[in-house]
Amino acid sequence: MAESTTADAPAKAATGGNILQVRNLEAWYGESHILHGINFDVNAGEVVTLLGRNGAGKTTTLKSIMGIIGKRAGSVKFNNQEIIRTTSDRIARMGIAFCPEERGIFSSLDVRENLLLPPVVRPGGLPLEQIFDLFPNLKERLNSQGTKLSGGEQQMLAIARILRTGASFLMLDEPTEGLAPVIIQQIGHTIARLKKEGFTILLVEQNFRFASTVADRYYVVEHGKIIDGFANSELAANMDKLHTYLGV
Amino acid sequence: MQALYAQLLVGLINGSFYALLSLGLAVIFGMLNIINFAHGALYMMGAFVAYFLLSLGGINYWWALLFAPIIVGIFGMILERTMLQWLAGLDHLYGLLLTFGLALIIQGVFQNYFGSSGLPYSIPDALKGGMNLGFMYLPIYRGWVVVFSLVVCFATWYLIERTRLGAYLRAATENPTLVRAFGINVPRMITLTYGLGVGLAALAGVLSAPINQVRPLMGENVIIVVFAVVVIGGMGSIMGSIITGFALGVIEGLTKYFYPEASNTVVFVLMVLVLLVKPTGLTGRAA
Numbered sequence: 001m002a003e004s005t006t007a008d009a010p011a012k013a014a015t016g017g018n019i020l021q022v023r024n025l026e027a028w029y030g031e032s033h034i035l036h037g038i039n040f041d042v043n044a045g046e047v048v049t050l051l052g053r054n055g056a057g058k059t060t061t062l063k064s065i066m067g068i069i070g071k072r073a074g075s076v077k078f079n080n081q082e083i084i085r086t087t088s089d090r091i092a093r094m095g096i097a098f099c100p101e102e103r104g105i106f107s108s109l110d111v112r113e114n115l116l117l118p119p120v121v122r123p124g125g126l127p128l129e130q131i132f133d134l135f136p137n138l139k140e141r142l143n144s145q146g147t148k149l150s151g152g153e154q155q156m157l158a159i160a161r162i163l164r165t166g167a168s169f170l171m172l173d174e175p176t177e178g179l180a181p182v183i184i185q186q187i188g189h190t191i192a193r194l195k196k197e198g199f200t201i202l203l204v205e206q207n208f209r210f211a212s213t214v215a216d217r218y219y220v221v222e223h224g225k226i227i228d229g230f231a232n233s234e235l236a237a238n239m240d241k242l243h244t245y246l247g248v
Numbered sequence: 249m250q251a252l253y254a255q256l257l258v259g260l261i262n263g264s265f266y267a268l269l270s271l272g273l274a275v276i277f278g279m280l281n282i283i284n285f286a287h288g289a290l291y292m293m294g295a296f297v298a299y300f301l302l303s304l305g306g307i308n309y310w311w312a313l314l315f316a317p318i319i320v321g322i323f324g325m326i327l328e329r330t331m332l333q334w335l336a337g338l339d340h341l342y343g344l345l346l347t348f349g350l351a352l353i354i355q356g357v358f359q360n361y362f363g364s365s366g367l368p369y370s371i372p373d374a375l376k377g378g379m380n381l382g383f384m385y386l387p388i389y390r391g392w393v394v395v396f397s398l399v400v401c402f403a404t405w406y407l408i409e410r411t412r413l414g415a416y417l418r419a420a421t422e423n424p425t426l427v428r429a430f431g432i433n434v435p436r437m438i439t440l441t442y443g444l445g446v447g448l449a450a451l452a453g454v455l456s457a458p459i460n461q462v463r464p465l466m467g468e469n470v471i472i473v474v475f476a477v478v479v480i481g482g483m484g485s486i487m488g489s490i491i492t493g494f495a496l497g498v499i500e501g502l503t504k505y506f507y508p509e510a511s512n513t514v515v516f517v518l519m520v521l522v523l524l525v526k527p528t529g530l531t532g533r534a535a
Contacts, residue, residue: 068425092431104426108418116412117419118430165431 019044019169019200020065024074025084027057027064027224034060036224037074042169047191047201049211052221053247058204059101061221062171065202066098067091078169093121097167101174101204103158107147111138114146114157118165125166126197134190135160152183159190170194171202176210188213208246220245252505253384259501260494261390261459264397265452267493269474270481271401272448275408278421278484279441282332282343287474288467289354290446293320294453295462296358299369309372309454316454317447324446325439332442333435351467358464366461393455400451401490404444408486417441421484476519482529492530 018041025038035057042048050058063069065076067088076084083091092098097118106114115131115138132139135156141149149157155175162170172191176184184207191201191214205211211218212235220228222245230238269291276284297319298312307315327350335342375389408414420427420434428434453467460466473496481492496515504511522530 066429068429088425088429089431089433092429098426098429100426104423106419106422108422109415113415113419117415117427119432121431162430 017044018042019079020202021077021080022061022065022075023077025061025064025076026073027060027069028071029060030070034224035064035072038064038221038224038226040219040226040229042200042202044168044200045195045198046216047195047203047214048217048219049203049205049215050219050221051205051208051211051242051246053245054206056221057224058221059173060224062098062173062202062204065091065171066096068098092118092165092167095122095167096169096171097162097165099158099162099170099172099175101177103154105146105149105154105157107145109146110142111144111146111149111157112142115142115161115164118161120164120166122166124168126163128164131160131163134163134193152179152186155179155183155187156190159187163194168198169200169202171204173204174206175203176205176207184210206246208242218242250384252502255501255505256498257384257386257390257394257501258504259498260394261497262500263494263497264394265456265470265493266474266477266497267401267490268397268448268452268455269470270477270489270493271404271486272445272452273474273478274481274484274486274489275404275448276442276445277478278486279417279438280328280332280336280343281340282335282347283340283483284445285344285347285471286327286350286354287347287446287449288469288471289351290320290324290467291449291453291456291470292358292462292464292467293323293354294450295369295457295466296362296453296464297450298454298457299367299462302369309458312454313451317450320450320453321443321447325443328439328442333438351471355464355468362464364463364465366463366466369457369462371458389458393459396455397452398494400448401493404448405486405490473515476515478529479519480515480522480529482531485529485531488529488531 020042022038022040025035026033027035038057038061050061052058060069064072067083067086072084074084075082078094078096081094083094106117109117137153138157138160141153146157147154159172159175175187179187188210191203195201195214203211203215212232215232217231218229219226220242228241228245269287273284273287276282294316297316298309301307301312301315302309331346332343335346371389375392378385378387408417416427416432416437420432420437424434456466477492477496478489480496481488496518499518500511500514503514
């Protein structure tokens with residue numbers, strides 16, 4: 001499938017209306033042209049995963065949607081509202097939350113402060129009790145310095161803090177990177193539960209095995225473009241292609 | 249012995265000004281990454297605003313404590329919006345040169361209109377006089393300066409270290425891009441932080457006016473010592489700035505008593521020693 005997966009976005013999960021529409025998205029880091037026209041859609045209530053090799057442009061795609069990249073062009077519509085020129089603080093207040101690859105836990109803040117840092121942008125966020133229910137470890141370590149947590153706990157904290165905000169569209173960048181299998185499993189359960197609660201999730205993953213347990217649909221990113229896309233139900237039929245794309 | 253206590257008090261008062269000024273510098277450096285060389289000029293402006301409020305508007309000292317920091321803070325925020333914000337992400341040197349230039353311009357303008365001699369600003373009636381503590385005579389105004397500075401310093405520390413707003417500030421110091429992506433208007437927060445830091449300098453200026461008179465170059469004299477305080481305490485450290493400010497004022501006062509010849513240089517000798525042993529300052533982070 002060519003880069004035009006957009007118009008005929010594959011096997012829509014049919015969970016809800018179109019919530020995110022990305023068209024001809026281009027992005028630059030300084031002089032480096034990273035994204036060369038990304039096109040894809042995300043429907044409300046589904047988990048969509050961007051797959052691709054290192055340096056393909058997956059993280060840059062998320063950052064471009066969030067508005068934290070130096071220069072971007074094209075069109076990003078969230079709930080039919082154009083946000084390509086919107087600043088990241090306003091984008092967040094529209095209901096998009098971002099969990100970065102490096103987790104972004106603040107060392108000068110304790111766990112409680114890290115957890116309560118993102119302001120509530122709209123009603124509907126998870127109450128703290130429910131967050132502690134999802135991540136019991138965090139409750140025990142509320143007074144610890146944020147960066148003193150283990151890698152897994154930091155990842156939980158990074159996800160937990162955006163669940164409070166009321167944002168309904170979550171972008172998770174490689175949430176399983178560098179984590180032990182048991183923690184990866186826990187994060188998988190969390191994502192499945194969030195989906196059940198009605199969150200829409202755009203996931204960037206290199207861990208394809210993990211992605212397959214939670215995703216409704218996949219897009220493959222290569223050289224700053226979407227080169228393919230398919231639904232989870234079409235996964236088996238696309239396995240060979242996928243191995244070629246990802247080099248695994 | 250009386251002389252020793254008197255010098256200790258002078259040291260505490262100087263320490264109050266050092267603490268307020270270095271605290272403002274620390275807040276600004278932490279958030280904007282700018283070494284604000286205009287701080288002394290803004291301290292002087294605080295004293296001048298108090299003077300103008302009194303002489304032109306009949307507004308007394310107590311109101312000046314409120315209005316002068318607000319007025320100078322707004323002036324600072326205009327400087328930040330129009331000039332300093334464009335230096336974000338550049339080398340420290342650019343901020344230092346720009347603020348140094350601003351200091352020279354501000355001081356030059358005031359010197360042009362008011363010369364170099366001091367303008368009188370009298371102590372408010374409620375704080376005139378003194379009390380005999382038995383071991384020394386304490387002028388009430390000086391005692392007030394020390395106590396009020398301590399209160400302001402710790403209130404600022406509390407704001408930054410113990411409140412939600414302070415958590416935003418600390419987080420934005422570490423990773424402004426991510427904090428903004430959480431929905432916080434970081435550019436506005438940076439402007440307000442600069443206003444807060446500058447307001448603290450102006451407050452020190454108002455406190456200083458009845459003691460040191462109102463002079464266009466009053467900031468130039470004190471700012472060099474304040475920078476030494478900041479370097480010793482650690483650039484960007486809030487508590488470090490407060491403690492070092494008061495401590496160095498006292499050390500300076502004690503030196504005046506025990507070895508007066510060294511009183512003007514003791515702070516700089518300490519600065520050199522601290523830099524040799526701990527280049528980031530006693531409680532600071534690497535720049």
